[in-house]
Amino acid sequence: MxxxxxxxxxxxxxxxxxxxxxxxxxTAQDCDLRYWLQAVPQGTLRGRxxxxxxxxxxxxxxxxxxxxxxxxxxxxxxxxxxxxxxxVLSFLVANxxxxxxxxxxxxxxxxxxxxxxxxxxxxxSLGVPAERLAEAVEEFASPYRETVIDPLEQRCLEVxxxxxxxxxxxxMMTIILEGALAPAAELSxxxxxxxxxxAAEIDKxxxxxxxxxxxxxxxxARQHLLDHPEDRPRVVEMIxxxxxxxxxxPTHQMVLDREVRFQEGLALHADIVGDYEIWPGRRxxxxxxxxxxxxADAWSDEMKAKRLKYMGLEEALR
Ligand code: FE
Ligand code: FE
Numbered sequence: 001m002x003x004x005x006x007x008x009x010x011x012x013x014x015x016x017x018x019x020x021x022x023x024x025x026x027t028a029q030d031c032d033l034r035y036w037l038q039a040v041p042q043g044t045l046r047g048r049x050x051x052x053x054x055x056x057x058x059x060x061x062x063x064x065x066x067x068x069x070x071x072x073x074x075x076x077x078x079x080x081x082x083x084x085x086x087x088v089l090s091f092l093v094a095n096x097x098x099x100x101x102x103x104x105x106x107x108x109x110x111x112x113x114x115x116x117x118x119x120x121x122x123x124x125s126l127g128v129p130a131e132r133l134a135e136a137v138e139e140f141a142s143p144y145r146e147t148v149i150d151p152l153e154q155r156c157l158e159v160x161x162x163x164x165x166x167x168x169x170x171x172m173m174t175i176i177l178e179g180a181l182a183p184a185a186e187l188s189x190x191x192x193x194x195x196x197x198x199a200a201e202i203d204k205x206x207x208x209x210x211x212x213x214x215x216x217x218x219x220x221a222r223q224h225l226l227d228h229p230e231d232r233p234r235v236v237e238m239i240x241x242x243x244x245x246x247x248x249x250p251t252h253q254m255v256l257d258r259e260v261r262f263q264e265g266l267a268l269h270a271d272i273v274g275d276y277e278i279w280p281g282r283r284x285x286x287x288x289x290x291x292x293x294x295x296a297d298a299w300s301d302e303m304k305a306k307r308l309k310y311m312g313l314e315e316a317l318r
Contacts, residue, residue, distance in 0.1 A: 005043035006035070008211055011204075014044075017186045018299055020211035022306050027219040028100040031212055036107040044208050051118030052201035058125045061272060062196050066264035071199060072126060074188065074258050075119045076140030077149075082116035084153045085177070091160035092169050101166075104216055111209040118202050125198060144254045151249065152177065155242075167224045167231065168238055174217025176242035179307065182210055183299035184255060187292060191262065191284060194276040195269070214307070222311045232313075239308070239316040255296070259289030 007013045008024055015023070031039075047053070061067060089109040096102035120137055128136045138145070156177075160169035189203035225232055266273060270285050278284040279295070308314050 006039050009039035009043045009208060011044060011046075011048075011208070014208045014211070017182055017189075017207035017210055018303060020208075021182060021214040022303055024211060024215050025219065026212060026215040027223075028104040028216055031104055031107070031216050032100055033103040033107060036103075040107070040111070040209070044205060045114075048201065048205060050121060050202075051114075051205050052198040056198035056201065058196060058198060059272075061265075061269045063127050065268065066261045067195060067269070068126060070258045070261035070265060071192070071196065072123060072128070072136075072140045073143075073261075075122055075126075075199070076137045077144060077254070078185075079116050079119040079123075079137050080141045080145065080149055081152075081181070082112050082119060084149060084156075085173075086113040086116060088153070088156040088160050088169075089173075091157075091164070092166060092173070095160070095164050095166045095169070097166060101220055104220075108213055108216075111213070115206045115209070118206070122199060122202060143257075144250065148249050148251055148254060151245070155245065159238075167221065167235065170217050170220050170224075171235055171238055172242060174214055174221065175239055175304065175307070176246060178210060178213055178217070179304055180246055180251075180300060182207075182214060183296040183303065185210065186299065187296040190278050191292065194273050194284070195265075218307050218311055221313075225312055236313060236316045239313060243316075252293070255293055256289060259292055262292075263289050 008015065008020060008026070014020065062071065086109055089105055089112060092105040093102060093109060096105055120133060123136060123140070124130050124133060141149070156169070156172060159165050159172055185203055185207055189200050189207060192203065193200040221235070225235065266285055273283075273285050276284050278287060278292070305314070305317060308316055
């Protein structure tokens with residue numbers, strides 16, 4: 001007898017990341033270790049150990065030039081960010097107050113570790129020699145390692161490791177880090193779809209996991225604040241501080257740099273993209289770097305507002 005795969009983790013039936021993260025409600029009790037074992041290794045990832053269908057190969061237009069520059073920078077940065085996320089999540093596992101949240105964060109830790117692996121290994125499919133993969137990741141990610149990754153990692157370590165603040169760590173992950181990065185991941189899946197279908201599948205699989213991370217993180221924070229209303233002012237202040245920090249980091253410049261390279265690639269390879277629409281009614285070839293970035297920013301704002309409201313934390317936006 002086979003166990004049915006829940007729709008939200010099924011490759012063909014899962015909603016998109018943005019809809020899923022805004023409309024679904026999942027708790028740590030729903031998404032325990034047993035759920036994960038059936039839904040993810042035997043569901044989402046079945047037949048896709050590298051994050052994509054094994055038959056998908058990278059085309060020659062990706063192996064050099066502007067698309068190569070754009071995707072190697074993006075994927076190296078994300079491989080490094082996911083690696084850092086994996087390491088800091090170990091402190092949420094260690095400090096989880098009960099079994100459901102401990103099990104849930106143990107599964108999220110493996111999810112992020114896998115994301116790091118598939119982003120990193122895609123660089124090998126793009127022609128980076130496997131023996132020098134670790135150095136290549138550092139090189140490609142280097143422009144924004146010190147200015148973006150290091151300060152975010154430092155803040156996570158203060159909250160999760162030094163202060164052993166479980167709920168602070170949950171809020172940090174779900175609102176500041178993953179909440180802000182999810183729309184960029186959605187953009188990535190949509191724009192690489194016609195150009196590098198393996199990459200688009202890697203993004204899609206990570207997005208399915210992300211629906212769970214965002215919704216369960218929000219449910220944990222929501223329940224905590226219902227049980228401990230005295231913690232609200234502190235959590236609100238943390239969110240405000242996290243959002244201020246995010247504003248000060250050069251993430252806007254980082255995404256724009258990649259979009260500008262991507263645009264150069266579009267000009268060279270418009271024939272491959274054809275009439276593909278990045279969103280309904282808009283052909284990818286007609287978009288600009290600013291338009292793509294602004295759209296992802298608007299998704300991010302909409303998602304943040306909706307999720308803060310669900311947690312009863314909308315005052316953090318004022
Ligand atoms: Fe991830
Ligand atoms: Fe995640």
